[in-house]
Amino acid sequence: MSAPSPFYREAGAGPAVVCLHANASSAAQWRPLQESLAQRFHVLAADSYGAGKSPPWPGERQMALSDEVALLEPVFQRAGDSFSLVGHSYGAALALRAALSQPQRVRALVLYEPTLFNLLDAERPAPNAADGIRATVARAVASLAAGDPDAAAECFIDYWMGPGTWAATAASRRGPILASIVNVRGWADALFGEPTSLDAWRQLQVPVLYLVGRQSPLSAREVARLLAGALPQAQLVEFAELGHMGPITHPQRVNPLIADFLQRHCGA
Template identity: 30%
Template sequence: MSQSLHLVSAGSGEPVLLLHSGGMSSRQWRRTIDALSPSFRVIAPDFLGCGENPLWPEDEPFHFKYDIQAVERLIADLAGPVHLVGHSYGGFIALHVARRTPARIRSIAVYDPVAFGVLYEPEDAEALEGFRRIEENPALSDPAKGGGPEWMQAFIEFWNGPGSWKTLPAATQNAFLRVGKKVYGEVFTQMRDRTPAASYSTVTAPALLLHGEISPLASRRVVERIGAAMPKATVRTVAGAGHMGPITHSGVVNDWVFRHIQASAQS
């Protein structure tokens, strides 16, 4: 899959790449673009099958490696090293890109990256308990339902709590369902990733790892383990925030990310 990605770009200076969460698009970064573009060239791609890109074919299985490869092609076309910022699935992709091409990364900042493979070696049974419930939930484990209304409701409510799907406006629900099959492919393959925390020790650039105070336990443990593995990592907790902290607590998150990138650019 060699499709190029639709991009939103603003500002000038060192490039900052913003990678969105699963089921969303570059639009989630509007406030972040406003915060960073006066000082940096900010580039926010839509992942394959998302946003302004063509939908992923219904009959073609998706693997997260395709998004990794698309981001790496984008970075290869940019001059000099880049600052990577990612949320959730975007944080997962950012981490893999950084460990695969560390020389191209000036800094990295991620919020609740879904790099759950780090919880298996050694096994964190307490954090993994939530995934065992997912595996036992027919709405999430049945491929025939993957990406459909029942699956998407279970997916959204895993991250945001019971009833959160029904509180979303109909237009937002339809936007998620429009890319449902692709999101299912992201989740299905990402849940089978077993990359250990030690693999991220190759990322020697300054790293900022954020998690919400009330994010799921697994997300908090992922940040702790990867933070301990990276040689130049800072781990921070966003008070009162859950998994959608980059949106619900954008002021705090954007300020920390800006300060991190600015310090890395000046070092």
């Protein structure tokens, strides 16, 4: 049986940049960034398992972040021997995992709130700052089991973007989210089950732009407290007015910082 192959969007020429999306999203979230970078960079934006046009996770065992990274290897091969990674939320966790497994290939990292919740449990057993997302996932999984994906999506989206967000979401935008929300248990298992310790991230010698929204849920901000302090070459930037979905809701604020960082560290 052939290995699963991811879908990815590609544009531009120059130093390679691979963009990885958040949960309940797809590579399409990076279209504005891809368009702005394409004159100077070779930009590839990939769909993870069960997102966009990539295949669902085919295994019977629990999926790990390392499995997601393995799916993306054809994208990394297309990017070449050296590339940078841009990731948001789950995609930022994947970017970190990929960089740790092959640091010789990764020139720089841009991370908007990686959701490595295992770090919170490792620092302090529950109850802790991960309780909000843990409870959200449990409610979403229960809703899926009851045959109500709409309620599952509402739990998940409103946790990250505030009460009432799902109710206000246009019908045209709901379809892809409802299609991907079935993966919510797998996402949580991969993030909470990630074995990499905080000490391992202290060894990652790669320039990092770590972006945080001060309006984000506590879980994401507490991961930032631990991780931004551990990454030895991290530059932390906080947006006072933005939340966890800043790259999607306010690309005009986030994307220029990403472009400037990549030009300084990876420009031709």
